[in-house]
């Protein structure tokens with residue numbers, strides 16, 4: 001079942017179409033990523049799903065509720081962690097969670113226990129009674145995510161959850177996102193412009209560019225569709241080797257330039273020993289072998305015609 005769906009949803013600012021007829025299908029319990037460069041329309045799209053912005057046209061449903069006609073029901077179903085950070089330095093972590101629990105109507109008798117659960121989940125138990133101003137960037141982000149979860153939402157929206165964090169902290173945030181996805185049965189819809197985040201964290205990724213979703217699938221399918229692994233072999237008597245190896249069934253295409261041969265193949269790992277043995281058996285001296293898989297960046301370039309910019 002899809003817990004989020006849209007049909008040709010669009011948002012126009014004056015004469016600028018920020019989101020252009022997007023059809024989105026987000027499977028329940030998945031971690032779903034909307035990947036796109038600055039200005040692609042990611043925040044605008046999820047703001048409509050969170051009922052913060054009204055679509056100009058088209059429709060959308062979250063947890064089965066219409067985002068325009070049943071916006072109150074939608075709001076009860078979701079948690080939001082948005083790009084603009086909003087934590088108060090002079091409150092403790094626990095106070096933040098208490099405030100949010102009250103705001104979202106978490107009943108008083110279960111509030112305490114729920115706060116403990118969430119603190120445990122985001123591993124802030126030890127720091128719960130310290131002021132937020134003493135927290136690191138990663139701890140603040142975890143607290144924001146925990147706050148978004150306090151009322152047991154079915155869907156958690158995270159707008160650029162790891163923006164500006166160092167790589168190590170980013171990976172630790174991914175760990176918490178996976179954990180809450182699993183343990184809280186919450187569907188996570190996140191936006192990102194980090195290729196690696198989309199690739200490693202998300203079950204499915206929608207590639208967004210200039211207001212449109214160009215392609216959506218599991219990262220591994222997106223990459224697989226792009227085709228082959230590339231094996232680069234440096235070898236003596238390259239011309240001769242090229243003639244022989246190019247005829248092997250497992251080689252889809254072969255290219256030669258100088259002493260370097262590039263082979264497009266499926267499942268490159270399994271073939272490397274085969275190629276090395278093939279060369280050795282015929283008296284060729286291989287100087288190096290390198291394997292490259294297609295990356296999500298390659299996929300992105302194929303569908304949008306350019307890199308994502310800002311980050312390699």
Ligand SMILES: Nc1ncnc2c1ncn2[C@@H]1O[C@H](COP(=O)(O)OP(=O)(O)OP(=O)(O)O)[C@@H](O)[C@H]1O
Nearest residue numbers: 013016018036037038039040041042043044045193
């Ligand atoms: N209130 C607004 N009025 C006019 N134009 C807007 C408004 N909000 C956003 N836009 C424009 O709509 C486009 C999409 O913006 P949006 O913030 O959704 O992109 P984004 O993908 O979230 O980008 P980023 O990665 O920088 O957060 C941008 O060109 C932006 O300038």
Ligand SMILES: [Mg+2]
Nearest residue numbers: 042043044083
């Ligand atoms: Mg944005």
